[in-house]
Amino acid sequence: MTLFDLTWRNVKNNFQTYFLYFVSMVFSILVFYLFNSINYNQQVTQAVGNKMNFLLSFGSILTAVFSAIFMGYSHAFFTRRRKREIGLYNLLGLQRSQVAKMLFCENLVMGTIALASGIFLGVLFSKLFTMLLLNLMGHYVQINLFISPRAVFNTVGVFLLVFLIISWHAHRIIYRFQLVELFRAEQRGESQPHGSVRLALLSILLIAGGYLVALNPQLVFLFPVYAVLVLGLVISGTFALFKSFSVFALQLARRNKQHYYWGMNLISNSNLLYRIKSNAAMLATIAVLSAITLTAVGMSYSLYFGAGEEMQKYFPFSYVYLEGNLNEDRQVDAVIAAYPQHGVRADVKIPYLELEGKIFGITGFHRTAQIISESSYLDLIRARGVNPDIKLKNPGEAILFAQGNPSNLQGETFIIKNEHPVTQEFQITEAKPYLLMNTMFFTLVVSDGDFAQMTKVQAPAVVRGILVDRQAKSAELSQELNQKFNLLSSFFDQYRWNLEQSGMTMFVGAFLGLVFLLATGSVIYFRQLNEAGKDHLNYIILRKIGVGRREIRRSISRQVMVIFLFPLLVGTVHAVMALSVLGNLLYKNLTIPIAITVVAYTLIYLFYYLLTVDSYDRLVNAPGQ
Amino acid sequence: MNIVLEARNLKKVYGSRGNAYPALDGIDLQIKEGEFVGIMGPSGAGKTTLLNLIASIDNPTGGTIIIDGDYLVTMNEDQLADFRRQKLGFLFQDFNLLDTLTVKENVVLPLALARVPAAEIEARVSRMAVLLGLQEILSKYPYEISGGQKQRTAAARAIIHHPRLVLADEPTGALDSRSSTELLQCLADLNQKNATTIMMVTHDAFAASYCRRILFIKDGILFSELVRGGTRKDFFHKILDVLAVLGGDNRDFI
Numbered sequence: 053m054t055l056f057d058l059t060w061r062n063v064k065n066n067f068q069t070y071f072l073y074f075v076s077m078v079f080s081i082l083v084f085y086l087f088n089s090i091n092y093n094q095q096v097t098q099a100v101g102n103k104m105n106f107l108l109s110f111g112s113i114l115t116a117v118f119s120a121i122f123m124g125y126s127h128a129f130f131t132r133r134r135k136r137e138i139g140l141y142n143l144l145g146l147q148r149s150q151v152a153k154m155l156f157c158e159n160l161v162m163g164t165i166a167l168a169s170g171i172f173l174g175v176l177f178s179k180l181f182t183m184l185l186l187n188l189m190g191h192y193v194q195i196n197l198f199i200s201p202r203a204v205f206n207t208v209g210v211f212l213l214v215f216l217i218i219s220w221h222a223h224r225i226i227y228r229f230q231l232v233e234l235f236r237a238e239q240r241g242e243s244q245p246h247g248s249v250r251l252a253l254l255s256i257l258l259i260a261g262g263y264l265v266a267l268n269p270q271l272v273f274l275f276p277v278y279a280v281l282v283l284g285l286v287i288s289g290t291f292a293l294f295k296s297f298s299v300f301a302l303q304l305a306r307r308n309k310q311h312y313y314w315g316m317n318l319i320s321n322s323n324l325l326y327r328i329k330s331n332a333a334m335l336a337t338i339a340v341l342s343a344i345t346l347t348a349v350g351m352s353y354s355l356y357f358g359a360g361e362e363m364q365k366y367f368p369f370s371y372v373y374l375e376g377n378l379n380e381d382r383q384v385d386a387v388i389a390a391y392p393q394h395g396v397r398a399d400v401k402i403p404y405l406e407l408e409g410k411i412f413g414i415t416g417f418h419r420t421a422q423i424i425s426e427s428s429y430l431d432l433i434r435a436r437g438v439n440p441d442i443k444l445k446n447p448g449e450a451i452l453f454a455q456g457n458p459s460n461l462q463g464e465t466f467i468i469k470n471e472h473p474v475t476q477e478f479q480i481t482e483a484k485p486y487l488l489m490n491t492m493f494f495t496l497v498v499s500d501g502d503f504a505q506m507t508k509v510q511a512p513a514v515v516r517g518i519l520v521d522r523q524a525k526s527a528e529l530s531q532e533l534n535q536k537f538n539l540l541s542s543f544f545d546q547y548r549w550n551l552e553q554s555g556m557t558m559f560v561g562a563f564l565g566l567v568f569l570l571a572t573g574s575v576i577y578f579r580q581l582n583e584a585g586k587d588h589l590n591y592i593i594l595r596k597i598g599v600g601r602r603e604i605r606r607s608i609s610r611q612v613m614v615i616f617l618f619p620l621l622v623g624t625v626h627a628v629m630a631l632s633v634l635g636n637l638l639y640k641n642l643t644i645p646i647a648i649t650v651v652a653y654t655l656i657y658l659f660y661y662l663l664t665v666d667s668y669d670r671l672v673n674a675p676g677q
Numbered sequence: 678m679n680i681v682l683e684a685r686n687l688k689k690v691y692g693s694r695g696n697a698y699p700a701l702d703g704i705d706l707q708i709k710e711g712e713f714v715g716i717m718g719p720s721g722a723g724k725t726t727l728l729n730l731i732a733s734i735d736n737p738t739g740g741t742i743i744i745d746g747d748y749l750v751t752m753n754e755d756q757l758a759d760f761r762r763q764k765l766g767f768l769f770q771d772f773n774l775l776d777t778l779t780v781k782e783n784v785v786l787p788l789a790l791a792r793v794p795a796a797e798i799e800a801r802v803s804r805m806a807v808l809l810g811l812q813e814i815l816s817k818y819p820y821e822i823s824g825g826q827k828q829r830t831a832a833a834r835a836i837i838h839h840p841r842l843v844l845a846d847e848p849t850g851a852l853d854s855r856s857s858t859e860l861l862q863c864l865a866d867l868n869q870k871n872a873t874t875i876m877m878v879t880h881d882a883f884a885a886s887y888c889r890r891i892l893f894i895k896d897g898i899l900f901s902e903l904v905r906g907g908t909r910k911d912f913f914h915k916i917l918d919v920l921a922v923l924g925g926d927n928r929d930f931i
Contacts, residue, residue: 309795318789322777593773596734597834598762599790600755 072574081170088203163215188555258289316607342623354645369517425503573660715888766835825856
């Protein structure tokens with residue numbers, strides 16, 4: 053038997069253990085290839101240009117880095133688990149270098165198989181996924197089956213490098229083992245961890261502090277400080293939480309003897325307590341990763357599905373341009389008339405003034421405001437078939453229409469700079485979170501009298517807004533108008549841009565989320581199975597003294613549930629927090645995207661949970677043992 | 678006296694047809710309440726097989742086992758598990774303590790599994806601790822205590838739920854002679870003071886001499902029986918005589 057035979061045999065026999073690891077490896081490779089192949093796809097470039105290159109490159113770099121970390125971690129773990137086997141080879145007279153060579157080959161064989169499968173599946177599915185992406189971005193293009201040599205080259209190159217580094221690392225571990233150490237049984241009965249109440253409290257305080265900072269909108273303006281503070285507090289708090297609070301909680305559960313001395317609780321609790329020390333870092337990492345994934349996916353999801361409705365609020369008209377002369381108006385009308393499917397629903401011209409100012413209450417809050425008269429406001433509203441719902445009572449008052457959430461400016465005073473001679477101040481009596489006209493991001497509606505006074509000093513500009521039917525499908529019309537005239541804003545361009553950006557983000561976000569999810573799920577899986585292997589004897593003892601298989605299975609289900617649920621719960625809370633803060637910043641209600649993302653994530657996790665319970669149970673509880 | 682254990686024409690065949698090897702070939706035995714019975718015989722005589730069958734860990738090929746009125750062969754797996762938990766106590770050669778539990782938790786286990794109220798558990802544990810001298814080590818872990826202490830812990834676990842029958846499989850096999858003597862004295866005391874019914878498998882004549890009655894098996898059948906009459910020393914010599922006739926495993930004959 054040659055070394056290669058031995059290698060091949062090992063790979064085959066360990067396949068069961070490696071299966072999930074292998075799956076997530078293949079998936080990472082698939083995603084990496086997919087991102088690359090889309091990047092190099094000519095048809096995609098024709099359809100949407102190079103806009104996506106950055107995001108896709110970023111996504112594939114993230115995939116590669118994450119996979120490298122995940123594979124490195126898994127490999128170190130597997131190698132350590134096989135200590136005894138390695139020792140046996142040594143004892144049987146295989147030289148260390150030979151064993152090392154064997155392990156190196158094993159990794160390489162596995163890596164090659166994974167690489168081949170990943171690329172094969174990538175090629176197979178790239179057409180489907182590329183079309184899915186373009187669909188999300190609002191382009192309906194038939195994509196040909198396409199093998200991108202450059203993408204294959206990149207994938208093979210990057211992942212071979214990763215495998216080489218990992219294999220080299222695994223191979224170094226062997227030289228560090230001592231032969232005696234290899235045969236020493238896994239250290240049993242390591243001392244019971246002590247939960248420090250102080251550290252447990254501190255972990256809660258750290259996380260709460262992070263949340264408080266996050267919720268404090270004033271600090272957003274110092275973004276780097278804000279981000280570092282929030283992330284630092286929450287992440288360190290999470291690690292402390294898993295390290296100490298978990299021990300503390302388990303020990304607290306022990307105090308209640310009635311509960312602790314009840315059926316298998318004794319066993320589940322102490323199994324968890326003993327392993328929490330070695331599991332804490334992993335679980336905390338998984339919680340943080342879950343939070344990031346949930347936030348990213350939830351965010352991109354809401355961007356995507358918010359894209360349509362948000363647009364209406366900020367882009368009430370299909371086309372907007374600054375009024376030049378009547379001749380131009382007639383040309384525009386002629387162009388639109390050539391597209392009968394896009395009938396004109398509203399057509400409005402209003403005068404406005406653009407002035408610099410500052411808001412009194414908030415120090416240094418400078419804004420450029422667009423000022424229009426109350427009758428222009430009525431024109432705009434009525435043209436779109438909406439009933440006006442606000443009224444100015446006195447001169448010197450103004451109603452604000454702005455992006456986002458301007459309600460906190462209600463009651464403030466807007467002071468026009470440059471010592472404007474007529475009316476210098478307007479009190480904002482009401483603030484509305486939408487715009488009256490595209491590109492008028494901070495509109496003040498003032499009384500006709502005030503407006504007339506102001507126009508005596510400065511002549512107003514006139515803007516024309518046109519609303520057409522089926523504006524979301526007006527690609528050709530928009531293109532023609534854009535070419536011929538100098539438009540200030542076009543609904544369709546903005547709409548398409550939004551759709552492209554958010555569709556892309558969602559696509560990349562969802563795939564990255566899946567890569568994270570599969571990897572973290574499989575890490576929990578093989579760690580749990582490793583523990584099952586160690587606990588095997590304990591379960592035999594329990595069965596001998598009269599614990600039924602069903603009861604053992606129930607206890608395993610509960611024990612593994614804690615391991616899966618704890619990081620998921622913490623991750624979800626973090627993500628909900630992050631998304632609600634982001635929701636406030638972006639003036640969106642993210643409840644539904646959060647709910648959908650969390651449910652989807654939980655379902656995939658549930659699958660891993662059931663798989664783990666089943667394998668665990670089969671390992672310690674199979675009939676015939 | 679009630680009969681705790683009754684086995685009739687017990688048979689166990691290992692392997693399949695053509696390659697069958699009978700480990701037990703028709704054993705009849707009865708153990709009454711309050712007895713301390715030893716099972717002896719040379720290696721391969723079927724001692725452990727007999728114990729496993731009675732412990733309901735293994736199924737017989739033929740015959741019946743009745744423990745405290747329950748017919749083992751008619752029970753399904755879950756019923757058997759309940760049965761073991763409620764009516765049997767176990768002592769193993771290698772202790773079989775759970776290494777993630779303290780001594781106290783190990784002792785408590787059968788009661789916790791039976792869902793006994795915590796207050797009663799505490800009371801019973803303290804009684805056991807006194808009975809078996811575990812007070813000092815209750816909060817220690819198995820890896821922190823000696824072999825003898827481990828086996829006394831296991832003994833406490835075996836009897837804390839007042840089983841109808843305690844099954845001991847070579848309980849002194851992994852102990853030094855002092856710990857062995859201590860443990861055997863403990864078992865004898867439990868038998869006499871608490872009227873605990875014990876069945877002990879051993880190939881050590883010294884250990885067997887603590888029993889009240891000994892059954893010798895050889896090649897899967899009952900070979901002879903000895904009942905203790907006089908002192909333990911006399912009994913010990915009688916056991917040696919029988920073993921000499923029995924032959925085979927004689928490493929403990931010195």
